[in-house]
Structures are given as structure tokens and as C-alpha cells.
Amino acid sequence: MVVGKSGVGKVNAAYTTAILLDRFRPDQVIFTGVAGGLHPEALPGDVVIGSHLLQFDFGQIDSLGFHLSPFRKLKGGRHEQLLIASDSLLVQKAQGAAAQVSFLSISSRAPRIFSGVIATGDVFVSDQATAQQLYQDHAALATEMEGAAVAHLCRSLGVPFVVIRSCSDNANQNARVSFNQFIRPAAINSASLVLHLLEEMD
Ligand code: ADE
Numbered sequence: 043m044v045v046g047k048s049g050v051g052k053v054n055a056a057y058t059t060a061i062l063l064d065r066f067r068p069d070q071v072i073f074t075g076v077a078g079g080l081h082p083e084a085l086p087g088d089v090v091i092g093s094h095l096l097q098f099d100f101g102q103i104d105s106l107g108f109h110l111s112p113f114r115k116l117k118g119g120r121h122e123q124l125l126i127a128s129d130s131l132l133v134q135k136a137q138g139a140a141a142q143v144s145f146l147s148i149s150s151r152a153p154r155i156f157s158g159v160i161a162t163g164d165v166f167v168s169d170q171a172t173a174q175q176l177y178q179d180h181a182a183l184a185t186e187m188e189g190a191a192v193a194h195l196c197r198s199l200g201v202p203f204v205v206i207r208s209c210s211d212n213a214n215q216n217a218r219v220s221f222n223q224f225i226r227p228a229a230i231n232s233a234s235l236v237l238h239l240l241e242e243m244d
Contacts, residue, residue: 043240044068048188051164052097055188059195070132071203073192074236076221076228077184078167078213080177081156085209086224087148089231090184091136092160092205095193096125098176098185099163110179125159126193129202133157136204139239145208146227146234153208153231158183160205162190168217176213185213206239208232 044066048058055073062068077090084090101110113121137157145153161182167173176182189205196203208231211220 048073048192051187052162052191053164055191056195059192063195063199063201068201070129071192071196071201072132072206072236072239073189073203074206074232075186075188076210076225076232077160077186077207078173078211078217078221079184079209080161080173080213081158081183082177083154084156084183084212085149085151085154086211086220087146087153087228087231088209089140089145089153089155089235090160090207090209091133091140091155091157092128092184092189092193092207093130093133093157094125094127094159095190095205096159096161096180096182097163097190097194098161098180098182099165100124122197124190126190126197128193128204132202132204135242136206136235136239139242140235143234143238145231148224148227156183160189160207161185162187166217166221167213168211168215170214173213184209206232206235208235 208228210228211217
């Protein structure tokens with residue numbers, strides 16, 4: 043097993059993943075950390091298993107504003123989708139493992155487990171309207187700054203992957219304060235799930 047730390051943002055994540063894949067040729071990749079919850083019921087401490095990853099800041103800006111590109115054009119007229127599916131077996135295994143972990147409770151109730159889209163961009167989202175839009179437009183349950191970059195590299199090289207996050211905040215006006223307050227317990231929740239998943243996969 044190889045453990046790496048990516049640093050913040052898509053470039054760092056892609057760089058680290060490229061080195062990891064090239065040097066160590068892993069059979070699978072598990073990427074983890076914290077995220078801003080976008081689902082209206084996702085609270086700090088909740089866990090989000092990324093079934094799909096989307097770069098929400100890849101697109102075009104014109105006089106009407108920003109337009110997300112659902113595809114990236116490749117040579118020969120081919121396209122690749124920006125929305126990338128995680129490995130379904132790893133998602134299932136993560137869901138199974140999550141049911142057995144006792145997570146730290148940060149909010150007023152026990153942490154909930156969500157599975158669905160994670161929206162990745164090179165921005166720390168601390169705006170309620172943007173958070174709502176990401177949820178409405180893409181059904182994104184959480185936002186973070188690396189997952190889709192890891193997904194992109196893994197898809198390119200055919201390596202199964204899954205992204206596991208725990209919410210440190212709600213990507214709203216309180217996000218910075220909440221992030222600083224809860225990053226540690228949220229990171230512990232993510233790590234607990236990853237450790238359990240690894241034990242089960244042994
Ligand atoms: N990681 C944790 N919280 C985040 C947020 N609100 N936006 C982007 N990345 C995050």
C-alpha cells in the first residue's frame with residue numbers, strides 16, 4: 043500500500059496522482075479528505091461517498107457569464123465526459139464499510155452516509171447561492187477541490203478509484219469558520235472509513 047498527500051487543488055491532486063500511478067502502479071486508488079456539504083441535509087461530520095466526480099469550473103466565460111462544458115474535446119473528434127463514475131465495486135464496498143464504522147458526531151445527530159455526485163473546483167465555496175446551484179444543477183452532494191482531478195487521471199489510465207469525504211462545513215457564508223472548527227473531526231471520520239475499507243479489502 044502507498045499513502046500520499048496531494049495538497050490543495052486540482053493541479054496538486056493531478057500531479058500527485060500522476061506520480062503515484064506512474065511510480066507505484068496501484069490496482070486501485072482511494073482518495074479522501076473533507077468537503078463542503080451541499081445536500082440540504084448534509085451536516086458537518088456526515089460522510090459522502092462519491093459515486094461520480096464532476097469538475098464544475100471547467101467551461102467557458104462569455105458576456106452572459108460562466109457556462110460549464112459537459113465534455114472535453116479530444117483529438118480525432120472524440121469527446122470525454124466531465125462527469126466521471128467511480129468504480130462501482132469500490133463504492134459498494136465503501137458503503138458496506140460505512141455501515142460498520144462508528145463515526146464522530148459533530149452535529150446534533152449521528153453522522154449520515156450519503157452517496158452521489160461530488161463537485162470539484164479550484165475554489166473554496168463559501169456562498170449559499172453557489173452551494174444551492176451546485177446541488178440543483180448537478181445533484182452534487184458535496185464540494186471539494188481535488189476529487190475530479192484524481193478521477194480524471196484514474197480514468198485515463200484505467201485505474202479503479204473511489205473518493206470518500208466527510209463534511210467540515212456547508213459551503214455557505216459560515217464555511218470558513220465551520221471548516222476551521224470541524225476539519226479535524228471530519229478528517230477523522232473520513233480516515234475511519236478508509237481504514238475500515240482497507241481492512242475489509244485485505
Ligand atoms: N473543502 C472543505 N470545504 C470546502 C468548501 N466549502 N469548498 C471547497 N472545498 C472544501
